[in-house]
Amino acid sequence: MDFALSPEADELRLRIRAYVEERIIPLEADPASYDEHENIARPLLETLRAEVKAKGLWALNMPQERGGGGQNMVTLAACYEEMNRSIFGPVVFHGAAPDDGNMRLLNMVGTEAQKERWLQPIIDGKVQSAFAMTEPDGCGSDPSMTYTRAERVGDRWRIYGRKHYITGAESAKHFILMARTGEDDRNGLTAFLFHADQPGWRIIRRIPIMGPEEHGGHCELEFDGLEVTDDDVLMKVGDGLRATQIRLGPARLTHCMRWTGMGRRALEIAMARIETRRAFGATLIEKESVQQLIGQAAMELDIGRLLTMRAAWLLDNGSLARKEISMAKVVVADALHKAVDTSLQLLGARGYSKDTPVEWMYRYARQARLVDGASEVHRMVLANFLRRHAKDFFNWGAGRG
Template identity: 85%
Template structure:
């Protein structure tokens, strides 16, 4: 039997997140003092709201309970993260924002107990911020095999790393890093994931790269490595397992993006609906005009399709599947649905939507990145085409054995 309802505990937690967002976060968005110079929530305000989220038991909900998290599966997170991102401040307040969310998940899945104590626990506790350093100038983006940053063996227990990374989210304020570097020539077994602390010598931030949209805390930075030393005990999984680390991390991370984006899309439509219900033009309210109904109906439908694809992929991940093609489907559809919802909202709001009187213009600039981050939509369509070539009719099979 297929049942799309949420278990009672999950539904109760979702409702508490919704109330927190409605009562405590959304009101902050209309106050310019809530924003820092990079259009994100100010660090001081973030600290206060995070303390409240912790006190309410709504903190790091995907992490194990014994480490201070909620211990919830991906299907529950799909509902939670959607509610969180009905506020543009939501995900970071509840500790469900990228890149910490993805870094915590991969460290919890594959880290040794010593690595979890040193590298994971401070992130869960909110004591440090983390970054995932993979993308390179003229090198890897969607294709990790194009990693040119090198790690060379020094002595019996350490590696020396040299190279460049760019668009590294959060790097300006991060303390814990997962760094992808080449340790061999083979594209599948020649990459290794290293853990390092910001205070270690041998690396620097070249610049904080200006971007079109609002920024996460710490921005998107270009990094240079020139003699960074990392010991063997700070290798994640093993030498040559870097590609596996990226696969384990990036699939679920792409899906948590989708979870958050559906919430942002919903909020954009909520703002639009409130406007068109009361705005009158040429004798009737906007909501009564057929052309307007076509716009909001289409945007709502596309969001709902994305929500279903996201929940399907989350369920497969909970069953132990990599859900590669389901995650790719969700990533494509939800990225488009988010942009559709925000663009529709802005159009219906008119000048009010283009101004900073609502968060819709913020969302509009943010939404454009959705078709690029964690793999461009064209790359994910290529992934789906390759699955179809290999699987034929089985591409459309039901159940968990879907690749």
């Protein structure tokens, strides 16, 4: 379990670091860089994406033959961390949710025809995608609670129900939709593909949220007879739960990869301030209480980085890494919040203001303990692993599924 990057991977990481440092971070201070939802403005995003493509840094998680970078999970962990040292970074490099997870799922399980129709335009950045699973009063962390239903009508499926908090839905063109096709919780869900221009569905509202928003927001959707053919069933009828599990495990881990980068940036902003700011006859960094705060936050963040890298290594070596991904998700979510909260505290009024991106990060960071499974759910998963495997929970091998 050697976490040292290959020379090629480290060179790639350093190229990303340089571009983020020199090109993207300076843009954060310009109000014109933002859209009305506090994300990077579309025209600027398209300019930067063209630059990234020209540098060969685009869609690192996708195969090279489809225009991506073809990198494994360990390399992605290091590179995604560097990307998210800027709040704009992941979407510029095409490494942001939900496209990142949707592309991975489609690439892993889609037919060749589905990859050409549904995946390739996402990889190329021509369309945005969304994953429609969560429901009002229905499934969230528990997909078995899905009540959106697909009924067989002739040679088609007709879909009825509601979804909410669907990230990017207002801007998305390609959707992956989870619906119930049977009563069995394990084999009664199916994943469907549909295009935004198809009739039979609508966006009820873009849900206002506490933090900055991804392009397309977080929306509530209604399905009132959306029709989908068998050609647009992802995997097989009844494989929806498997599709969800295939997507969500790595997607949770890529969240962790990005969050460690944001946490690092928050601490960097704080360090730049406390090393020069003087109070009561000394710089703040010389104060023991300040050292305790910054040291604790840095330690917790690095623990999260190590857990993230371990899970990435296990995925690359064929494990599902469910236990390790849950550990990383809980620890990194907490470490991100700790790092950003510590930075804001040390910056004082400057941190609470919009003079730095820390208040933006603070509002964003609170969602980390909720998205892709609340921390309490992941702790429950870990407890169940411990019950089943006892002493083997702490093994040093390739892990248990």
